[in-house]
Amino acid sequence: MIRVTRKLEFSAAHFYHNPDLSAEENRRVFGKCNNPHGHGHNYILEVTVAGEPDPKTGMVLDLRELKEIFDREVTQRMDHRHLNYEVPELAGKIPTCEEIATVLWRILEPKIRQGRLDRIRLYESPDLFVDCTADGMKDAR
């Protein structure tokens, strides 16, 4: 089996606030990320697809098609957006790296038709990132 990884970058704004908590509690739990004016990151997404190379093309998947999926599903949805307000899949959630990666996994996983989605790694910064990996079990949606 071969794993193929392709990267993309998107920039977005967010802040963390849970309306069920008091203002004080929000500040304590989320720190600077609670600033209601928001702040932003250059997110880097690495998408890994696993499979066997097609004997005719030598490719696990068509990378152009993957790039189109990225543009349609990730860039248009999240690039230069405010994640708290503009991404319906994140409505009602705190847009942490964990939640964003989970949303991206659920969006991308059914779109990969050649090979299968093996891992997505989402960097919020060089020192904070999240891995979503297939665990062989049906995802509870």
Added chain:
Amino acid sequence: MRLSLWRRYSFPASHRLFRAEWSAEQNDRIFGKCANPYSHGHNYELEVAVTGPVDPATGMIANLADLDSFVQRKVLDAFDHAYMNEQIPEFRECVPTTENVCRVIFQRLAGFPRAHIEGVRIEETGKNSFEYAAPSNP
């Protein structure tokens, strides 16, 4: 789908790879330049992976402030700018190769109360990296 949160830290530290019961020649032969009696150092880049359920109230596997202060207390306070052979008690028993540094750091972090420590990865230099995974996953 399985989710892991990775956090990256760095600490400079020094070490010397040698075994006291071996001759100088044998240490040189096995450990090469790393056996230099004056020791040498690296900027170690440490990555720590935690896993567990995402708390819907916070969207987090673990609050980074909790993880950072735990790693600071258990690892960085001791390892940062230290001579590991002398100043990290675990290395009185074993050679501070980065394989062993991974294992020792993992063991120091394994008691993190907020999430399961899944593994650690250390870059000794830009060319060498080592990973230690928890023996079994929950």
